[in-house]
Amino acid sequence: MAQAQNEESDCKPLKFINVTPDAFECMKKKIQDYGIDVPPGNEGEMSEKGVTGSFEWDGKSVLTITIKEKPFWVSCETADERVILFVDECKGK
Template sequence: MKMKSIVSLLLICLVFSLGLAQAQNEKNSCKSITFLNATPDSFECMKNKLQDYGIDVPPGNEGELSGKGVTGSFEWDGKSILTITIEKKPFGVSCEIVDKMLIRFVDECNGV
């Protein structure tokens, strides 16, 4: 009887741990942020700033970005609309902080 109780307890812990990990992964992504003023110059500037910060950004108008515990995607229309989605971020960093950093990069590149 004791062995069945221990096995049952271990199974419950395993299921709970997997559920908790899934919930944390879902919380780890952020809503997309869209910039309406991303000119070609500011888009290139922002990509360079992200790379200087340690975030890998591929060439082109869309792709995956990653580095420093962050993964996400970006898409730029080639004129002015840039959308960035963060799919994974460090556990202790809020989406608001990520958004503020992205806004700062864009503002710096727009001369604000």
């Protein structure tokens, strides 16, 4: 059987501004509800279904999310769109 190969990603970090503490906690909860383990604190790494990413929130308003690994058939744009959906839902857009 063929196995899916993950590749290191060349995806650029996504930076979000005006992310309040409530919005940050909302995002973490939504991601956990989706079945992805989210480490406690303001930074860490998450992995699910072949996609690995990291997040770092400055504790005030700036959140940076980086896709580090993904299946070769998933584009950075597709991965970024999924991340943006989570962020927008919690920022009230």
